[in-house]
Amino acid sequence: MTQSARLRWNGGAIVGGTRAGAVRGLRISAEHVLAESRKRVPIEEATLERSGTATLDEPSLKAAIAYDTPYAVRQHEELNYRHDAGRTAKYLEGPLAEQADTVRAIIAAQLRRALRG
Secondary structure, three states, X not given: OOOOOOOOOOHHHHHHHHHHHHHHHHHHHHHHHHHHHHOOOOXXXXXXXXXXXXXXXXXXXXXXXXXXOOOHHHHHHOOOOOOOOOOOOOOOHHXXXXXXXXXXXXXXXXXXXXXXX
């Protein structure tokens, strides 16, 4: 008795699905880090907190998180400023470093999901 099998390789769909998963993972990760950093942003009137955005450049697979006020950088870098409890300088740098494992897990989960079809 002879058995045969036929395999059809659809590499283009796999690459496309993987890229879509990476894009989705990056977007979710950037929003996650933004949410974590908003918990630490120095707050007076919440202008700085509300200015936070997460963006994604799909062609380069790069995500960015930014706060857009004239004083955002100074508030981030000035370690001697006094802040309310739980609010700190390095409000973006700290959460980004602390959430690195979570970011990797989110991206990996989205890649796995994309590969499952």
